[in-house]
Amino acid sequence: MFGNDITIPHLLIFFPLVAGLITFFIKKDASVKAWSLFSAIITLFISFASLYYRNNTALSGLAFNYEWLKYMGASFSVSLDGMGRLLTFLTALCFPVIFIATFKTLYKNPKAFYGLMLLSQAGLMGVFLSTDALLFYFFWELALIPVYFLCSRWGGEKRIPATFKFFIYTFTGSLLMLIGIIYVYLHTGATPYSDHSFSMQAFHSVSLMPSQQNWLFWLFFIAFAVKMPVFPFHTWQPDTYEQSATAVTMVLSGVMVKMGLFGVIRWLLPLFPAAVARFDNIVIVLSVIGMIYASMIAIKQDDLKRLVAYSSIAHIGLMCAAIFTLQQIALEGVMIQMFSHGINIIGMWIVIDLIEKQTGTRKISQLGGVSQKAPVLTILLVVIALANIALPLTNAFVGELLMFSGLFKFSFWYTAIAGLSIILAAVYTLAMVQKVFYGTTNPLTATMNEISWNEKMILSVIVIIILMTGVYPQPFFNLTKDTIATIITSFK
Amino acid sequence: MPVYYYIFLAVALFSIGVIGVLIRRNMIIIFMCVELMLNAANLLLVAFSKMHQQVLGDIKPTAASDAQVFVFFIMVVAAAEVTVGLAIIVMLYRNTHSVDVNFLNRLKN
Amino acid sequence: MNNSLQIVWLIPFLPLIGFLINGLGRNNLSKTLAGLIGSGVILASFLISVYVFFIVKDGNTHLAHYFDFINTASIKVGFDFQVDQLSSLFLLIITGVGFLIHVYSTSYMQAEEPKDFAKYFSFLNLFVFSMLLLVMGGNYIIMFIGWEGVGLCSYLLIGYWFKNNDYNNAAKKAFIMNRIGDLGFLLAVFWLLAKLGTADYHEVFANTAKLTAFDITGITLLLFVGATGKSAQIPLYTWLPDAMAGPTPVSALIHAATMVTAGIYMIARSNILFTMAPATQTVVAIIGLATAILAATIALKQNDIKKVLAYSTVSQLGYMFLGLGVGAYTGAVFHVMTHAFFKALLFLGAGSVIHAMGGEQDMRNMGGLKKHMSITHITFLLGCLAIAGMPPFSGFFSKDEILAAAFAKNPAFWVIGVLGALMTAFYMFRLYAMTFQGKFRGTTEQEHHLHESPAAITFPLIILAILAVIGGWIGIPEIFMQGGHRLEAFLEPIFTQSNVIAAKHEMPHVTEYTLMAISVLAALIALVYAWNKFSKYQKTSTEEAGIGKVLANKWYVDELYEAIFVKPLQSLTAFLTNIIEKNIIDGFVNGVGKAVNYGSRQIRLLQNGLVGTYVLLMVLGILILFIIQLFL
Incomplete structure (x- = not known):
């Protein structure tokens, strides 16, 4: 079907897709885990290759374009640019980490669980790679639909209402985006085979009146804002994170929230520049409110998962605000932060999962003194927690420094207010560390043991990535230079 | 004969059918009323086709037969429908000993 | 520029090594060894600092560039060290006094378990490292790295006896009050940038x-x-007296x-x-x-x-x-x-x-x-x-x-x-x-x-x-x-x-x-x-009275801060969590869901199963369509 033109982007999409489909047909439940882990690691290697052959356009899929629904003007076109490489790498990296970290967890019907996970990975890859609007939408849904099943079948007691909320929220968003895509599609020029085209170039060259852009902007933005999520579209997130199985939560928070940010950068900004210039203030204000609001609510949370969920809303708020400043420096920060946020939050989930597995609770008020029982876990957690509050020489500092600098160029007062979240982040993170890890043990935590070597190993990997990125972030800047240059030039 | 004669007849047949469906509770009567409405439509098809032949006959020779074919087609389908419908009614009667529609308002039971 | 000053990187690097050895090997090192390593690296740094001081005294300064920390189209921050008169003086103070205090600690902390002892020294070395980074940095960003680093070490060391919750609170207070100041620092850096x-x-x-x-x-x-x-300093000084919870x-x-x-x-x-x-x-x-x-x-x-x-x-x-x-x-x-x-x-x-x-x-x-x-x-x-x-x-x-x-x-x-x-x-x-x-x-x-x-x-x-x-x-x-x-x-x-x-x-x-x-x-x-x-x-x-009581109670500043910052913040967070988040935002979303649910329950009543009603509605609908078509 594809002739000789199998490129890295295709492999990134089809390998998890095929592997996921195979998973459903594996007979032995025991081998499912090993197979999924194996496939995730292969995908990671493909992703490494994509980083290595950075300058090879043939391998990056730029030259290739398979006519998919020729008479509708849709094509199966994928390509890798800097941001795509970064996010596919994040996706490829997260899945093996998640699989290893939750290797001991037993799921009922593992075939379906791991199969859906891999399908969702394929969808995510597709979102980050596609350069065709219809294909983008297709993968967007391909990434989400398995997650609906994952949330509703594996998870806490109240998972059904939580999933339902999640579904309604994201699906409303997606449908609004679909309307927007179709509207823009109907304004594109003709191709040899069809009246209109879904290709990204065609979308970018559409000239829309400012009045059209104004409402189209909101159709797209709400879809992305729900996914990020930005205040006030966020209430699905804490519920879903709390109720889902930890592995699913990791996928959702580590990688899926990046879909929203990615969508804004790849589709929203180039399509509706006039509307972006008009509404940037509103979006930034919403994001800044969200940062403070979520940080304050995080202070009050007793459930570790909800605390991290709200903290994530605050961090994403900063990224969203930074994107809309359209400052080069802020976008550079967003790029590295998208990666860092994924790594850090997955680290947090792993720690929470380990604690919950041993003590059976996630309530901060019921824990205490964990550091006496599990010192290594504590040390690793403290590093991750410090990355969460963006201490220098951890990965999040670099991103936040650049994003805040960009925001500062936009407005002093927004930066000053948003900066309060730095203080609030310290308040809730340290309170959490203190209550869970320090102090004296109680009956629940007294029986805890040190974590096993493979858990130590996987957390150490995360900590090493955190520190390496924090000390030498330059590779990330080199990687995403081209994407940022494209955005900036298109706005000049 | 002017075409409105046929139209009046069809309207009368159709109205009788509608009223019959609305006021009768016996399922078989309702069924017959539905057939009556269907035939009112058939009558109109035939009538209009004849009328069109007079207008378009020179340009399109097949204008007359098009609608007639449809009428046959509808009659065949209606016959099949009656078969199925009557079979259902017979089954219902066997189970409930009634052909009163109001009595059968709970299909889910 | 003086080539003999190129060894300055060793000054912070040695404490970092000490931190790593003591930190990673804390379960295996004996107290003597941990103390020796901890103090030894600082002594070495001190000796190099003395050497550097004498070179700087002759009027030589050095700006060392090691690698690009951040180098993009819009900003360039090098990992630079600047060694001049001011920093070399601070180097002497930090490593000199630091060394003496390390020696002192080997005896003072003798009662600790060996692994806690090593932990203590690793934190202390990390502190010296951060402090050296602070004074040697060649730009505000490197200074800020050290700035936050010393704050972290201060946090870790104040809460060193982490089983005591009061100490932990003191540590947390120190860190958070420092963070308030850090925000000011950061904003200044953004302004400069x-x-x-x-x-x-x-x-x-x-x-x-x-x-x-x-x-x-x-x-x-x-x-x-x-x-x-x-x-x-006023108004952020109250953390320092509480910080005395740490080892002396x-x-x-x-x-x-x-x-x-x-x-x-x-x-x-x-x-x-x-x-x-x-x-x-x-x-x-x-x-x-x-x-x-x-x-x-x-x-x-x-x-x-x-x-x-x-x-x-x-x-x-x-x-x-x-x-x-x-x-x-x-x-x-x-x-x-x-x-x-x-x-x-x-x-x-x-x-x-x-x-x-x-x-x-x-x-x-x-x-x-x-x-x-x-x-x-x-x-x-x-x-x-x-x-x-x-x-x-x-x-x-x-x-x-x-x-x-x-x-x-x-x-x-x-x-x-x-x-x-x-x-x-x-x-x-x-x-x-x-x-x-x-x-x-x-x-x-x-x-x-x-x-x-x-x-x-x-x-x-x-x-x-x-x-x-x-x-x-x-x-x-x-x-x-x-x-x-x-x-x-x-x-x-x-x-x-x-x-x-x-x-x-x-x-x-x-x-x-x-x-x-x-x-x-x-x-x-x-x-x-x-x-x-x-x-x-x-x-x-006898209890203190009058002004003496006010002074003994530190002018009630802690209580004042508690009343005007901490309490309102707590009420605000509680308000946001319980009222805004739960009732308004989530309430709106759930309200939409409930409205749909309610509406469908009402509309369901039309589906009463009476065929006659269905037909009547159908006929009425057709009649309405007729009327619209023919008369409107």
Whole structure:
């Protein structure tokens, strides 16, 4: 079907897709885990290759374009640019980490669980790679639909209402985006085979009146804002994170929230520049409110998962605000932060999962003194927690420094207010560390043991990535230079 | 004969059918009323086709037969429908000993 | 540029290695080994610092670029070290005093488990590393890395005994209050980046002309906010007394000698900006003076030996800021140095006392210790004399320089400053007399236990006492000795630009002598009075009343902050969580769901299963369509 033109982007999409489909047909439940882990690691290697052959356009899929629904003007076109490489790498990296970290967890019907996970990975890859609007939408849904099943079948007691909320929220968003895509599609020029085209170039060259852009902007933005999520579209997130199985939560928070940010950068900004210039203030204000609001609510949370969920809303708020400043420096920060946020939050989930597995609770008020029982876990957690509050020489500092600098160029007062979240982040993170890890043990935590070597190993990997990125972030800047240059030039 | 004669007849047949469906509770009567409405439509098809032949006959020779074919087609389908419908009614009667529609308002039971 | 200065990277690198060895090997290292590694790396750093100092003294400076920390189209931040007069002086203080405190700790922390012992040393080494990064950084970003790093280490070390929740709270409070200041610092850096596109010292200072007066005032005020956090000035000083929860050597190193002076270093480093912003300078001077007085008054009534020293530190830091505010940058840096000597000495001496008393910190239960601990006693007395500003001890020279500059700026500053100095002499000798003079007031068991501390503790005390005595002699004012102020000459290149803008105030020698005499005399009177009064101190159970009670309760500032910041924040978060989030936002979303649910339940009633109704509706619908089609 594809002739000789199998490129890295295709492999990134089809390998998890095929592997996921195979998973459903594996007979032995025991081998499912090993197979999924194996496939995730292969995908990671493909992703490494994509980083290595950075300058090879043939391998990056730029030259290739398979006519998919020729008479509708849709094509199966994928390509890798800097941001795509970064996010596919994040996706490829997260899945093996998640699989290893939750290797001991037993799921009922593992075939379906791991199969859906891999399908969702394929969808995510597709979102980050596609350069065709219809294909983008297709993968967007391909990434989400398995997650609906994952949330509703594996998870806490109240998972059904939580999933339902999640579904309604994201699906409303997606449908609004679909309307927007179709509207823009109907304004594109003709191709040899069809009246209109879904290709990204065609979308970018559409000239829309400012009045059209104004409402189209909101159709797209709400879809992305729900996914990020930005205040006030966020209430699905804490519920879903709390109720889902930890592995699913990791996928959702580590990688899926990046879909929203990615969508804004790849589709929203180039399509509706006039509307972006008009509404940037509103979006930034919403994001800044969200940062403070979520940080304050995080202070009050007793459930570790909800605390991290709200903290994530605050961090994403900063990224969203930074994107809309359209400052080069802020976008550079967003790029590295998208990666860092994924790594850090997955680290947090792993720690929470380990604690919950041993003590059976996630309530901060019921824990205490964990550091006496599990010192290594504590040390690793403290590093991750410090990355969460963006201490220098951890990965999040670099991103936040650049994003805040960009925001500062936009407005002093927004930066000053948003900066309060730095203080609030310290308040809730340290309170959490203190209550869970320090102090004296109680009956629940007294029986805890040190974590096993493979858990130590996987957390150490995360900590090493955190520190390496924090000390030498330059590779990330080199990687995403081209994407940022494209955005900036298109706005000049 | 002017075409409105046929139209009046069809309207009368159709109205009788509608009223019959609305006021009768016996399922078989309702069924017959539905057939009556269907035939009112058939009558109109035939009538209009004849009328069109007079207008378009020179340009399109097949204008007359098009609608007639449809009428046959509808009659065949209606016959099949009656078969199925009557079979259902017979089954219902066997189970409930009634052909009163109001009595059968709970299909889910 | 001097090639022999290229080894400067070793200075912070060695403590980092020490941190890694002690941190990773904490389960396997014996106490002796951990102590040896911990102190050894600092000693090595100190020796290199001495070497560097002598090269810098000849006028060589070095700007080392190691790698690009951030290098993008819009910003370039190198991982740079800048070694010049100012940083080399701080290097000496940090590694020198740091080394002594490491040695002291090997004995002081002997009661700990081996792995906790190694953990302690790894934190201490990490602290030294961060502090070195702070003073060696070649731009504000590297300085900020060190700045936050020392904050982290302070957090870790205050909460070192992590089973005690009060200590943890103190650690958390310190970190969060520091973070408030850090936000100011960060905003200043963003401002610089936005206006100049760089945070490198030499580029910023060379391009000050590009900044408007408003920019400079804003940047310096924000930098000062950062300094108030780290250096415990009003309004962010309350964390420092609480930070005494940490082990005493930590208090000596972090909360007296080095970390809390980071704010002074930062302002001295940015002296050009501050000189160009007179409004900020006034603010700095007033805040410094206010802090000096406020903390001194509180120290008058404290009974915890470490708390007195803590407030005394806050007060002395206030003097340094007063110096910075009136443009006496050299004086401020000079006071940092002498303060590092005598305050580290006092803390370590207090530690020695606490050690001998078996953990007792309340001075009301001490007394008469001079018989039992002669070395600690003598060195402590020297330290007290130095901080009280008695000539020719070190504190006299540095404090006098600041006060003289304050007088030149505004005589009112001087009057208040002398008042503070008087109180300093009073509370220090109250502390001294209550601890060492008079009769022992503790339990007999404690009295049995009293002993002089081992050599690892007394050795640093002796060295620091010598420094506390002679340390001031590198800055003897002109009036006593021509060319006596060698420190000023040494630091000259750092403050050149400022000196051009703000010419130094020369005052007649007579005035200077008079001022000096008055302040020394005032302090002497307070000293003698306190010595006499508190040597005869008897334990009483009477409660403090009136102003004494207010002072003993620290002006109720903690309670005030609790009432106006902490409580409202808690209510606000509770309000947001329970009302806004649950009822309004989530309520709206769930409300939409409920509305749909309700609507469908209502509409379901139409589906009653009566065929007749369905048909009737159908017919009605058709009729309506007819009417619309035919008549409308």
